[in-house]
Amino acid sequence: MNILLNRLLAVINEREASTIEYYIAYTFLQNLFKISGFTIEQTARLCNVSKSTISKFVREIGFDDYMDFKLSAMSAQDGVVYGWGENIIDFIGHNGIDRYIDILKADMDYMKTSIDMENIDILVEDLIHYQKVAAFGIVHSQTAALDLQFKLAFHNKIIYTNLSDISQDEYILHADEDTLIIIFSNSGKYITEYQLKEGYPRKDIFDLTKGRIVLITSNRKLAGDSRVDLCIGFDYTSHVQNHPYYFQFITDLIAVKYKQRMEENS
Known part of the structure; x- marks a missing residue:
């Protein structure tokens, strides 16, 4: 699970929708797979804010600077990794819902x-x-x-x-x-x-x-x-x-x- 995605979701869950932090996080989420190629100037224009506001925001959500933020955005393009084992969405996509329900029943009985x-x-x-x-x-x-x-x-x-x-x-x-x-x-x-x-x-x-x-x-x-x-x-x-x-x-x-x-x- 990409750290940038997690932190942006945390912002929109914790901040009021009227705040600038919410707006920036929401805009980033809408453009998650594009912003890795943006300069800070382009990102600022995307969000209709100043470069200093973008710099302040990325530091507030735990990144050292804008370059550190961009590196995390790049890794988001690799997709979501959930941990160990096959995630439910992929399994259902490959095997169908009936097969998945059978496995879930067996696992719950064993549990x-x-x-x-x-x-x-x-x-x-x-x-x-x-x-x-x-x-x-x-x-x-x-x-x-x-x-x-x-x-x-x-x-x-x-x-x-x-x-x-x-x-x-x-x-x-x-x-x-x-x-x-x-x-x-x-x-x-x-x-x-x-x-x-x-x-x-x-x-x-x-x-x-x-x-x-x-x-x-x-x-x-x-x-x-x-x-x-x-x-x-x-x-x-x-x-x-x-x-x-x-x-x-x-x-x-x-x-x-x-x-x-x-x-x-x-």
Whole structure:
């Protein structure tokens, strides 16, 4: 998943539609596969703003300068990479919806017996204990964080999340011992590398954070990683990236068990 696309989407989701930042981000998204060939002067004309405004904007969304921004725009032309395995859209395109539904059914049946239910119970106890809670992910995994936020809010448990990778990193880096951080990552690579950045450089914020880290993943090897305090693992039988559906099921389990525990305590 290209870092520029992710950051531009974060802007239009977080800023008012009347702001100049929203307008620039929206214009960039409409021209995502063209702007890599634009000079800063051409980009400024496209957005009807000054060159200095463009320079300020690209720095605000985490790029060193306009050239760094252009390099990211160039990599966006290579297409979207979702992680490991074949993405759902490509699989359906090649094999048809009936074949995909059969695979999804088989994976969901297998998941019932493979998910770490005991660790979900531990996470629920953590949710009761910790006042400061955040949930994060990248792309489809971030939708799981938003889903959990929404479901827990119905039971008066408010947790924090943010689409911006920059804001996520800042929160994790500065988290203290009283903070619980839930990470949704099918591959587990959210813990080990910057998945949106060119070359996937090593991520070190989990070596530095003081927060309690809970990882929800199909990569069970990370259960023994020193950066992970609790790993909720699950398995599936196919090579198709069905984890958006698994995560929705898992967030339902967490919300249901949290509700039950709170009712027991009342």
